[in-house]
Amino acid sequence: MTRPRPGRAAVLAAATAALALAGEASAQEWRTVTMSRQLDGGGALHVVVKYGAGRFRVRPTGDGSLYRMNLRYDEEVYQPVADYESGRLRLGVEGLGKRIRVGRDDDHGELDLELATGVPMELELDFGAVRADLDLGGLSLTDLQLRTGASESRVDVSEPNPLELGRAKLEVGAADFSARRLANLNAKVIEVSAGVGEVTLDLTGEWRRDARLDVHMGLGSLQLVFPEGLGVKLVKRSFLTSLDSQGLVKRGDAYYSTDWESAPRKLTVDVEAAFGSIDVRWVR
């Protein structure tokens, strides 16, 4: 068994402390659960994670576990779900049909999830958490669907996906959503549907194929961050939306980066927006 990484060790230490203290805490309905399953050498996995009760974190792990889930939840309102069968893994919490209590700001549930990096995976994340912090780096993703209503969501793809991902679909209803290093997804198509708020799509990372980015926005601001050297074609279809087309030149109905023809990798961006603004930024 590999040694726990420092980050994971910290999580484990925190979970251990929480477990030790849980029995002494008074007047609480909070329950702390740690669930894990070892890799079983099975094939591709369809992972569905559903969580809507607090802070939500996802991390990759390469320690031989298929998943590890640390969950803190109100047992009066929720019950945990960890169901693994026939190549399908379902994790998260489901409601007991009781009314959700609104507590103090720091009194909320948490879900820390680690997923195996070496397992081909169709990942479906559905969360309406208070805050979400997801690192999908290194996961072997073949399909990604992310639906969030979180007030603040951060998605990072810190390491390249070793497999080709056909389509990454991000449905955002959040007030604040940012995704970093999306190039590492190795996706053919990235679809982003955002209702309202601020959306930042950082398209840096390792580009290994030409790709397409489709953005549908209702109301709000969209910031697109491109790495220098990436050929970008941007098509905007909008109602009342301004565009700060820094580094792009308009030809016909589309905006092109100056090195579009010669760029080794090309990204076609199609933005459909109703109200708001689109800002383009380039980084080295």
Place this chain on the structure above:
Amino acid sequence: MRAERPGSMWSWLPALAVLALAGGSGAAQELEVVSKQVAVGRNEALLELEFISGEPLEVALREGRFEVDGQDVGPASAELDAAWRFLLGQAVALEDGPLVRTLIDWSPPAELEGDALETATRIDQALEEALSAPVLPAPDAPGMGARVSERSVLAALLGRRERMLELAEALEDMRLADVQLHVAEEVTVPENTEVDATVIVVDGNLEVGGEVDGDVVVVGGSIRLHPGGTVTGDVRLVDSRLYDDGGEVLGEVVELDAAEASDDLDGRLREEIRREIESAYRDEDFGSSDFLAPLRYVGRGIAGVISTVLTAVVLGLIGGAVLHFGGNNLEIVAETARRSPARAAAVGLAGTFLTVPVWLLGALALTVTIVGIPVMLLWLPLFPLAVVLAAGLGYYAVAHNVGSWIARRDYASFRWVRLSNPYTLVAGGVMGLMAAFLVANALEIGGPWLGFLQGIILALGIVATVLAVLVGFGSVLITRAGRRPQYYPGGVIFDDAWDADLGSAESSASSWTAPASSQDEAGSDPTSPDTPGGEGSETR
């Protein structure tokens, strides 16, 4: 005794399961843990493990009492409670081997006594027994180790449908009087021991150091014959290998083709897969939750957008008709709404409040006069109709102004709205007034999270519509439905001076005056007359 060939793969399962009750002893090997759950709450501290065999183990502290696999084993004291929670704290950070060793090594705290000590001792024994892998027994050895239950063997076997098919093939014509069945286990026949039974190992490995007095069947694993290890019967291998390190097989070694065993049952497997897919679709969600909800929101949102657009189109067509038959009136009303929106709104509000009283009082007055009763019969339906028409005319007048505003902004999506074409002005204005409804419907596509924003925008749309109707209705009242202009549509006030000069208007066209506040605007307004007595005179 020779057993009959099984009629189907299911017929020998009960027999196998019963025969598999022959347990083992010993605690030298550790079981492989595939799944772990540690749950701690105020009144609960639970450890749940699942082994590779599919066998679960649950040790739980609930409401002050301990349970092992659902069986009460005794009360907990404060010391035992703390010791158990501390053990679970360690278990959180451990997996598989280290986890198993930690649990096996756990022992009751020294300070325990009485019932709590007995409870802790039972838990300790249960952990050690459950976490030690089974070893085949010598016939005279007492069964002290973990016994694989019939239920778990069946469960493990049923979870391996393909292996069952292969096993059925391997068991053909085999004697099944005494059988030891092991699924997903590492099985050992130690040196100097003898097993008088047919040993069947599925998805596991068999180490033979002693003697198996019977046949051996291995499916999906291996058999290793150590020096001195003997099998007196046949060895049948399906998808398995035999390693001979100096042992002996007195019968035949038969290797069966796993693919052949599977082929004739492909149809059955396909049926199984079909059922599983159907089950997966039925069980698509976590019970009460609904993954189709987003699609419903999208559907409702799209339907709402289409409905709003159709409504706007219909309103636009009606507006075109109003413009066609009463264009001049509409422009006069629109000009008043543009120049005096606050006054028009106030009049409109007052008119709205007074509508019902006026209607009722009018009806009363007509009734009282007796002779007015026939008129009252017309009054009752026509007055409300007139109010509705007035409000409609006012709404289109405001839409006309909104259209003019949009046309001046020169939005790319609204280039079709042109100042030179009043029909496009009205149509564009209707679209503009309904934009909030359109956006609210579009937001519904985003799902339930945008409900609050959707509500706000919807409210804005309603407020805009009500204001448009109030301002428009007020303007209609002020201008007597456009028959009494307050402003010259190009920017000229028809004030008392104009009325006084009316008599000489024909001879003195310069009598109209443009107000200071509107002169600049009139100058840039393409609808402004360049010369007095032009369009304004026609309007009047």
